[in-house]
Amino acid sequence: MLRGEMIEFAKDLIRIPTENPPGAHYSACVDLISNHLRRFGMRSKIVKAPGPDDRAYPRRSLLASYGRGKRNLFFHAHYDVIPGTDAKHFKPYVRSGRLYGRGAADMKAGLAAMVYALRALQLLDASLDGQVCLVIVPDEETGGKAGTAHLFEKGYIGRKNSVGMLMPEPTSGTVWNACRGAISLLVNIKGKAVHVVLQKDGVNAFEQMVKLSHALLRVKKTVERRKTDYAVTSGESRNSILMLGGICRCGTNFNVVPGSCSFTLERRINPEENLAEEKRTLFAIFDRFRKQGMKIDIEILQEGEAAGISSDNKLVRVLANSVKEVAGQKPALRLCPGLLEIRYYLQNGIPAYAYGPGSLAMAHSPDESVEVKRVVDCAFVYALTASDLLSKGKE
Numbered sequence: 585m586l587r588g589e590m591i592e593f594a595k596d597l598i599r600i601p602t603e604n605p606p607g608a609h610y611s612a613c614v615d616l617i618s619n620h621l622r623r624f625g626m627r628s629k630i631v632k633a634p635g636p637d638d639r640a641y642p643r644r645s646l647l648a649s650y651g652r653g654k655r656n657l658f659f660h661a662h663y664d665v666i667p668g669t670d671a672k673h674f675k676p677y678v679r680s681g682r683l684y685g686r687g688a689a690d691m692k693a694g695l696a697a698m699v700y701a702l703r704a705l706q707l708l709d710a711s712l713d714g715q716v717c718l719v720i721v722p723d724e725e726t727g728g729k730a731g732t733a734h735l736f737e738k739g740y741i742g743r744k745n746s747v748g749m750l751m752p753e754p755t756s757g758t759v760w761n762a763c764r765g766a767i768s769l770l771v772n773i774k775g776k777a778v779h780v781v782l783q784k785d786g787v788n789a790f791e792q793m794v795k796l797s798h799a800l801l802r803v804k805k806t807v808e809r810r811k812t813d814y815a816v817t818s819g820e821s822r823n824s825i826l827m828l829g830g831i832c833r834c835g836t837n838f839n840v841v842p843g844s845c846s847f848t849l850e851r852r853i854n855p856e857e858n859l860a861e862e863k864r865t866l867f868a869i870f871d872r873f874r875k876q877g878m879k880i881d882i883e884i885l886q887e888g889e890a891a892g893i894s895s896d897n898k899l900v901r902v903l904a905n906s907v908k909e910v911a912g913q914k915p916a917l918r919l920c921p922g923l924l925e926i927r928y929y930l931q932n933g934i935p936a937y938a939y940g941p942g943s944l945a946m947a948h949s950p951d952e953s954v955e956v957k958r959v960v961d962c963a964f965v966y967a968l969t970a971s972d973l974l975s976k977g978k979e
Contacts (some may be wrong), residue, residue, distance in 0.1 A: 586700055586704060586963075587956075589700070590696050590699075590700040590959065590963060591683060591696075593620060593696045593699065593700070594683060594688070594692055594693045594696035595683070597613065597663065597687065597695065597696060598676040598685035598686060598688060598692050599675070599685075600612050600616065601668060602665055602687070602722075603665060603666070603667040604667075604723060604725045604726055606637070606641050607722065608641060610642060610644050610664070611644055613663045614630055614644040614646050614663070617695075617699070617720055618630065620699065621648050624702075624703055626649075626706075627648065628647060628648040629646070629647045630647075631645040631646075631647065631734070631735065633722075633734040635730045643730040643731070643734075645719070645721045645734070645735055646720040647717065647719060647740060648718040649716060649717045650706055650712075651714055652715065653713045653714040653715060653974070654714065655713065656714060656715050657714065657715070657717065657747050657899075658717050658719050658741065658929070658934070658936075659698040659701070659702070659716055659717065659719065659749075659966060659970075660719045660732070660749050660750070660751040660929075660936075661691055661694060661698055661720055661721075661751060661752055662723075662725070662731065663692065663720055664722050664724055664726075665687040665692070665725065666686075666725055666948050669950065670950075673950075673952070674686055678956060681957065682954065682956065683955075685952065685953075686952055688942070688952050688953050689754040689941075689952050689953065690753070690754050690947035693752075693941055693954045694754070694940040694941055694942060694962065695720065697752060697940075697959050697960075697962040698718065698752055699718070701716075701963045701964075701970065702716055702718060702967075704963065704964075705967050705971065710967075711975075713975065714973075716970045719732075719741065724925055727886040727923075728888075728925055733928060736928055736932060741929075741932070741934075742932075746934045747898075747935070748897075748898075748899035748934060748936060748937070749926065749934055749936040749937070750899075750969065751926065751936070751937075751938045751939075751940070752938070752941065752942075752962060752966075753920070753924065753938040754940050754941070754942025754943055754947045754954075755920075755938050755940050755942075756817065756942075756943045757915060757943075758915050758918045758939075759900060759916070759918070759939045760919070760924060760937065760938040760939070761814075761893050761894075761895055761900065761937055762855050762891060762892030762920065763890060763920040763922065763924030763926060763927060764852045764890050764921060764923065765852070765853035765855075765857070765859050765887075766850070766852055766853065766886055766923045767849075767851040767859065767862065767863055767866065767886075768849070768850050768851075768886045769848065769851075769866070769882055769885065770846060770848050770885055771793075771796070771846060771870075771881075772844065772845075772880070772881040772882070773789045773844065773846070773878065774843070774880075775841070775843045775844060775879075776843055777841055777843025778841050779841075780839045780841060782841075783841045786841035787841070787843070788841050789835075789842045789844050789845035790845050792873075793834070793845040795873070796869070796870075796873055796880070797847075799873070800826070800866075803866070804828070807851075808824055808826060809823070810823065810854060811823055812855060812856060814855060814892055814918075814919040815916070815917060815919060816918060816919050816921070817918050820921055824852065824853060824854050824857060827852075828847060829847050830847075830848040831846070831847060832848075833846050833847075848885070851866065853889075855890040855919070856890075857890060859889045859890070886923070888927055889927050891924070891927035893926075895917045897935050898935075899935045899969075899973065900917070900935075902973045903939060903969050905972070906964075906965045906968035906972065907939070910961050915939065920938065921944075939962070939965070941954050941958035941959045941961070941962040942958075
């Protein structure tokens, strides 16, 4: 019975195009989750946060819980998705045992699994010495400032009595116990546009970009020699990352000196590196070129610390045992290659791990999907983990 309900709920979530950017239809999605919990007799609290355009795109988080007691285990999930490229991405369907649609892997099916883990605990009348706290947030895809960061800042999530956090990211069958940090920058260079025959009177922003890029490529060569000590998935690199030109825009016509040039810089930082230090290194280069007369503006698109936690924590031991009971074998622990919201919890002293039904290869893909059986299995895993971790007499 719960299996069918769970997948229908996941479909309902996918039908709401919570695309970020810009942050569309957030209220509708939060209302859907809140109403669903109300059907179970569970009350929820909706937390408003300031966003880039509160009137058109209000930011909303949802909090709910099951159980009683001082100890808290957080089930944390986000409901925003990257923009779809086709209307069909928001018309979910099941075929050959897989659920298709934008957010199926990342992470609306996982969110549904966490909601139904609470429902299973409720139906079983599980006697917990503590609470499973459901935390549903927006804006994960753009850094989490109006979501998780806001909840910590305002005290809705705290370290006191917290035994840990789980989140259903598409971990491809592994557990993520670490993640890379990120600094994403949009670099804008301003020159002076003139006709090509008068180029001596202009300032070529493209040529300035080339000079700046050469300096940044020297940094790339240095940082990409660094390797993390955390385990990574087979085929993935341990090396730190600096990428230039994910976006690159320049000039207006073939016969006009380009008066502006912009490009992105993507710096992915291993847990052993320090965000502030790596940021200083980059901005020191920009400052050096400014002193030489280059007009540079920098827009920070996102930034977040890297984070990691030991593989020998009670929460992950209980989680691994639950996975083994449901799936037949214990999962490996790996570094998430991207930015991950476990970082907010780890920075606040709360053990945090990611384990979800989706595959990283399917997340954000044009034909995003997740195996239905994996969604159901994960709901069992979450419920078992909560039951074991919060059982009376187990501290």
